[in-house]
Amino acid sequence: MKTTDILNALEKDRATMPQSTQDLHTQAIEQSSTSFISQFDVQTEQQPSEKKRDVKMSTSNVHVYYGEAEAIKGIDLNIYENEVIAFIGPSGCGKSTFLRTLNRMNDTIDGCRVTGQVMLDHQDIYDPNLDVVLLRAQVGMVFQKPNPFPKSIFDNVAYGPKLHGLARDKYDLEEIVENSLRKAGLWDEVKDRLNQPGTGLSGGQQQRLCIARTIAVSPEVILMDEPCSALDPIATAKIEELITELSQQYTIAIVTHSMQQAARVSHRTAYFHLGDLIEVNATEKVFTQPDHQLTEAYITGRFG
Numbered sequence: 001m002k003t004t005d006i007l008n009a010l011e012k013d014r015a016t017m018p019q020s021t022q023d024l025h026t027q028a029i030e031q032s033s034t035s036f037i038s039q040f041d042v043q044t045e046q047q048p049s050e051k052k053r054d055v056k057m058s059t060s061n062v063h064v065y066y067g068e069a070e071a072i073k074g075i076d077l078n079i080y081e082n083e084v085i086a087f088i089g090p091s092g093c094g095k096s097t098f099l100r101t102l103n104r105m106n107d108t109i110d111g112c113r114v115t116g117q118v119m120l121d122h123q124d125i126y127d128p129n130l131d132v133v134l135l136r137a138q139v140g141m142v143f144q145k146p147n148p149f150p151k152s153i154f155d156n157v158a159y160g161p162k163l164h165g166l167a168r169d170k171y172d173l174e175e176i177v178e179n180s181l182r183k184a185g186l187w188d189e190v191k192d193r194l195n196q197p198g199t200g201l202s203g204g205q206q207q208r209l210c211i212a213r214t215i216a217v218s219p220e221v222i223l224m225d226e227p228c229s230a231l232d233p234i235a236t237a238k239i240e241e242l243i244t245e246l247s248q249q250y251t252i253a254i255v256t257h258s259m260q261q262a263a264r265v266s267h268r269t270a271y272f273h274l275g276d277l278i279e280v281n282a283t284e285k286v287f288t289q290p291d292h293q294l295t296e297a298y299i300t301g302r303f304g
């Protein structure tokens with residue numbers, strides 16, 4: 001379906017509403033978009049300046065199929081080193097599917113097929129000879145629901161470094177665990193109970209533990225699939241602060257349903273629609289002057 005067809009259909013829907021409902025609808029859209037954009041103006045003042053533009057990952061003509069159904073329809077995207085890029089779009093548009101192509105998590109889904117090319121630096125990550133376990137250390141992932149292992153806090157973080165042989169000895173391992181917990185902003189809260197189960201922490205702490213676990217294997221890219229959707233506003237704010245800090249060292253791609261969150265944490269935003277990448281631009285531009293009508297319709301609340 002073409003953009004104009006979608007926009008015409010939306011307008012047609014409105015035309016069938018009684019005038020009073022149309023007025024309310026228009027008012028609601030204007031209010032939500034004005035308050036959203038004015039909030040954004042304040043927040044963008046705190047955005048980090050644009051980082052250097054070395055490409056860290058790139059996708060060319062990536063298609064993803066679940067059986068016969070095409071969920072991603074040929075996406076080309078560069079992801080730059082040390083940027084936070086947010087993927088937004090209506091439910092089912094393919095954000096998570098695309099995110100999973102970046103560390104081959106789709107390999108774990110029966111009937112899922114990926115074509116095209118995904119590069120990490122100069123390495124084709126779909127090369128059949130590639131070590132996928134190593135790839136998932138280089139391109140780590142944090143999921144929607146915190147998923148600590150049923151192990152102690154220490155062992156949750158130590159697991160990856162042990163698996164990949166990253167620690168020379170016990171002391172080195174302890175240092176990796178402490179540094180990772182510090183970077184994840186959790187050390188002070190857990191340093192006296194490292195032997196207690198990770199599952200005993202609060203939801204927000206568990207999510208930071210999962211971030212520490214990801215960091216412990218020295219990733220280059222961190223993928224986050226709606227990492228705050230199961231968290232309360234305070235825990236969400238902590239994770240958002242952490243994302244900003246982590247972007248000094250890592251490249252981060254985040255799927256989010258919250259446009260406010262995308263505005264707060266990302267340098268660039270990519271808008272997906274029905275398996276297509278419609279627009280990718282500086283976050284401020286996407287939320288104030290998007291290039292594409294479909295992006296504008298989404299951010300002003302006309303659908304999604």
Ligand SMILES: Nc1ncnc2c1ncn2[C@@H]1O[C@H](COP(=O)(O)OP(=O)(O)OP(=O)(O)O)[C@@H](O)[C@H]1O
Binds near residue numbers: 093095
């Ligand atoms: N495991 C699966 N098997 C079959 N189809 C799937 C599977 N996962 C996703 N899909 C389909 O692929 C399309 C894209 O889904 P995806 O979850 O990537 O979208 P999304 O934008 O992340 O959605 P949401 O915002 O609701 O999480 C949808 O049509 C979805 O139904």
